[in-house]
Structures are given as C-alpha cells and as structure tokens.
Amino acid sequence: MSELGWTRRDAIRRHLGLWGSARTSELRARFEVSERTIQRDFNAIVADSADITRVHGGLVASGDPDRARLRVGLLVPNPDYYFDDVLRGAQDTAERLNVRLVTAEHKYQDDLERLLLERLGEVRLDGLVVTVDHDEDRHRFLARQGLPTVIIERPWCPELRNVDHVAGVGGYLDHVFSDHVAGAALGLQHLVDLEHRSIRCLFRNTPTTSALARGVRDAADHLIALGVTVETWLLPMGAQRRDETWCTAIDEVVSACLSDGVTAVMAHSDPVAEDLVDRLRAAGLAVPDRVSVVTYDGSRTATELGLSAVSPRRRAVGAVAVERIVDRLRQGGRRGSTGQPGFRISLVPEFVAGRTTGPAPGFMA
Structure with missing residues (x-):
C-alpha cells in the first residue's frame, strides 16, 4: 500500500478516537477519494482492531461509547427563564454533535463561581462554555485551564482589549453574545x-x-x-x-x-x-x-x-457556543489549538409582534 494510503488510514483512526464514529460520505469529501477507496480503508482498519465495528455508512468504535465523546463544561448563572433557553440550545446541539455537557450554575455568587470553575478544571474536559463577568482575574484563571473557552452572554467591548492582553488569553478565549x-x-x-x-x-x-x-x-x-x-x-x-x-x-x-x-x-x-x-x-x-x-x-x-x-436569540447563543468549541477541537485536536484566530460572534435579537404596540394616538397606519 502507498504511503498516502497509510497516512489516510492513520487519520481515520485518529478521527475514530476523537469522535467515536466515521462516515463514508464525510471521509470521501475530506480525502477527495472514491467510496471504494474508503471502503477498502475501513476493511483494513476493522481487520486490525477488535474495538472497531462496521455499520451501515461507516465505522463506530465499539468500546465504551462515552470514552470517545468530547466533554464540554457549561457554567451559567442559573437555569431561569433566560438561561433555561440558552441551556436548551446548548444541550440540543451537544446531543446532535455527540458531545457530553457537564453543567453547573453559580447563581451570581462570585465565591461559588470560582469554586465551580476550579472543580470543572479538575474534571477531564475538552472545552468550556461559561457566563462570567469580564475582568483580568477571571480571564487569567480561564487561560490557565488551557482549554478552548467561550464566554457567553457577556458582550465583548473595545475596553476588553486590555483585559485580554494582560490576561494573556491568546487564542483560548472567545465570545458569543446577544447584540443588545x-x-x-x-x-x-x-x-x-x-x-x-x-x-x-x-x-x-x-x-x-x-x-x-x-x-x-x-x-x-x-x-x-x-x-x-x-x-x-x-x-x-x-x-x-x-x-x-x-x-x-x-x-x-x-x-x-x-x-x-x-x-x-x-x-x-x-x-x-x-x-x-x-x-x-x-x-x-x-x-x-x-x-x-x-x-x-x-x-x-x-x-x-x-x-x-x-x-x-437565547437558544442560538447556546447552540453557537457549543458549535464553535467543537469546531476548534476538530481543527486542533482534542484540546484545541491556540494558533487559530479568536472570534466574537454577536447575534442580533428578533422583534416579535404582540398586542401591546400600535400606531401613536391620532396616527392612522
């Protein structure tokens, strides 16, 4: 077999280790080869490993299904009417992307927030999605975790450039927020x-x-x-x-x-x-x-x-944050890469017409 074939199969094995499954259609597009070539790769990989199983459309790792899943910590103030929707958006997207969420709530208490961040830091995680206020100490703490991190619903503003620079967050710290x-x-x-x-x-x-x-x-x-x-x-x-x-x-x-x-x-x-x-x-x-x-x-x-x-768009905030974390991890390996550019994604709210607005008195619409 050619060196290119060995390289491709090693890449497929790494993909399985990261995601727990591999689809024929996805790999055909990624490597720009025929379906028959991917099928031959699958046959060779299955022959070499008892932990990988052929299924319709691809391969799955047949060991502990949780072993290969990405684990992302999610810390929000509380699951009230606002963050309940953020949480639902994150959970729906995590399920779709085969990601396990480890959730916690800090109830707007600084001491509890720090304690929970420390505990999340002790768990094997691949990334963090958090709602915390912007200040140098928090940014330093998050950077020390060495994980791709998205801060949600705390809008970034120009004044934060100094905070990010002093904290040395590099490519670790990203932002997804509603554009209020x-x-x-x-x-x-x-x-x-x-x-x-x-x-x-x-x-x-x-x-x-x-x-x-x-x-x-x-x-x-x-x-x-x-x-x-x-x-x-x-x-x-x-x-x-x-x-x-x-x-x-x-x-x-x-x-x-x-x-x-x-x-x-x-x-x-x-x-x-x-x-x-x-x-x-x-x-x-x-x-x-x-x-x-x-x-x-x-x-x-x-x-x-x-x-x-x-x-x-609260659900979208949770969904986009999880998607961005997963994208970083896909591009840079299980713990991501700080070489990628940071992002700040603002989502514009929507107007929902109800029964409490109408033309000004004396004006006919």
Missing part, C-alpha cells in the same frame, strides 16, 4: 415606524442594561433628526419586583404618559413590562391605543401575555 445594542435600536425603530415621537425607556439593572443604554445613545442623533425624544430611566439598583422602589419607578413612567405626552415605552425586562401595562391600564391609559409598550426580553411569559417584544 442592535436590539435596543430594533425596539426603538419599531416604535418610530408607528409614528411615536415621545418615548421612555425603563430599564432594570442587569448585565444587559449597559448595552441597551448604549444602543439608545447610539440612536440618539438619528432620532433627534426625526423629531423623536427618548429618555432612559433606570430602576434603582437592588429594586425587587413590586417593592416600593420598583412601584415608584413604574408610577413615574405612568405619570409621564399622563402629563408629558409620552406615547410609548420600551421596558427591560418582562416583569417590568408586565407590571407597567397593568399600572397604565389601572390609570385609564389603554394599551396600545393610548400607550404602546415593548419589552426587551421576550421570554415565554411575554408570549403568553401578548407583549410585543425584542427577544434575544
């Missing part, structure tokens, strides 16, 4: 298209808020030229749903709608929008005939209540 800046513009544009010219934004303090506020600021010049005024109000830090500070902030927006000519509100998150709609209606302001409300969140609750929503 674009999402804010999407919500505002919907309201402007309906001829609303006086808009309030009421945002809860979350990791999403700074990007939303930046999106509103970025749109300011364009909106002013159209005669649109937008003001952004923030719920007080630490405000909990329906406590005094929460209710006071919502009532101030209702007052602006009653006396200041405000005809539309973009609220973050869904609980804020839900309570705002209730208070507007209680004050005699019909939604959407008198005031339109867009929520920036778009959970299942928003769908059930018929809220018009800008909805981050």
Whole structure:
C-alpha cells in the first residue's frame, strides 16, 4: 500500500478516537477519494482492531461509547427563564454533535463561581462554555485551564482589549453574545415606524442594561433628526419586583404618559413590562391605543401575555457556543489549538409582534 494510503488510514483512526464514529460520505469529501477507496480503508482498519465495528455508512468504535465523546463544561448563572433557553440550545446541539455537557450554575455568587470553575478544571474536559463577568482575574484563571473557552452572554467591548492582553488569553478565549445594542435600536425603530415621537425607556439593572443604554445613545442623533425624544430611566439598583422602589419607578413612567405626552415605552425586562401595562391600564391609559409598550426580553411569559417584544436569540447563543468549541477541537485536536484566530460572534435579537404596540394616538397606519 502507498504511503498516502497509510497516512489516510492513520487519520481515520485518529478521527475514530476523537469522535467515536466515521462516515463514508464525510471521509470521501475530506480525502477527495472514491467510496471504494474508503471502503477498502475501513476493511483494513476493522481487520486490525477488535474495538472497531462496521455499520451501515461507516465505522463506530465499539468500546465504551462515552470514552470517545468530547466533554464540554457549561457554567451559567442559573437555569431561569433566560438561561433555561440558552441551556436548551446548548444541550440540543451537544446531543446532535455527540458531545457530553457537564453543567453547573453559580447563581451570581462570585465565591461559588470560582469554586465551580476550579472543580470543572479538575474534571477531564475538552472545552468550556461559561457566563462570567469580564475582568483580568477571571480571564487569567480561564487561560490557565488551557482549554478552548467561550464566554457567553457577556458582550465583548473595545475596553476588553486590555483585559485580554494582560490576561494573556491568546487564542483560548472567545465570545458569543446577544447584540443588545442592535436590539435596543430594533425596539426603538419599531416604535418610530408607528409614528411615536415621545418615548421612555425603563430599564432594570442587569448585565444587559449597559448595552441597551448604549444602543439608545447610539440612536440618539438619528432620532433627534426625526423629531423623536427618548429618555432612559433606570430602576434603582437592588429594586425587587413590586417593592416600593420598583412601584415608584413604574408610577413615574405612568405619570409621564399622563402629563408629558409620552406615547410609548420600551421596558427591560418582562416583569417590568408586565407590571407597567397593568399600572397604565389601572390609570385609564389603554394599551396600545393610548400607550404602546415593548419589552426587551421576550421570554415565554411575554408570549403568553401578548407583549410585543425584542427577544434575544437565547437558544442560538447556546447552540453557537457549543458549535464553535467543537469546531476548534476538530481543527486542533482534542484540546484545541491556540494558533487559530479568536472570534466574537454577536447575534442580533428578533422583534416579535404582540398586542401591546400600535400606531401613536391620532396616527392612522
């Protein structure tokens, strides 16, 4: 047999060791040879190994099925309505790609986050998908793990260049996140298209808020030229749903709608929008005939209540993160390669029309 044939069969054996299976069609395309050539390679590999079995369309490693699977750690704050969808997207993609996910949740507690990262570092993993805040210490810690890592739903921004450089993360640290800046513009544009010219934004303090506020600021010049005024109000830090500070902030927006000519509100998150709609209606302001409300969140609750929503593509975030980790590992071996360029993937949210937005009063669409 030619040297090229030996090289090809060694590559097929490495593929089996990494993925646990090999398909004829995939290998034909990869090596640019005929199906008959791949079949001869399969016959030779099976003859040399008792741990490999012929199946329709390819080969499978017949030992422990978990042995050859990639193992990826997934650390998120908690499986609430937001990260539940991220988790589902990651799980569905992991199952499709024959990847085992090792999941944990840090509940926004720094000590627990570090403890869980350390424990994940003690497990045999091939990559990490994590939701952690950006700072030098965290980036250094992640880089020390020596694993391809994707940070999800913590948007990268230019200021992070220094953090990445100081931490020395090289090609280990990548980012997949919802583009909340674009999402804010999407919500505002919907309201402007309906001829609303006086808009309030009421945002809860979350990791999403700074990007939303930046999106509103970025749109300011364009909106002013159209005669649109937008003001952004923030719920007080630490405000909990329906406590005094929460209710006071919502009532101030209702007052602006009653006396200041405000005809539309973009609220973050869904609980804020839900309570705002209730208070507007209680004050005699019909939604959407008198005031339109867009929520920036778009959970299942928003769908059930018929809220018009800008909805981050949460499932896609989890799915793309797992896909990127697997791509890195396929290109660079089981623990990946730091020689590959880093990536920052932002996913633009979608607008989901509901029953809480309509033309501005006096405007016929």
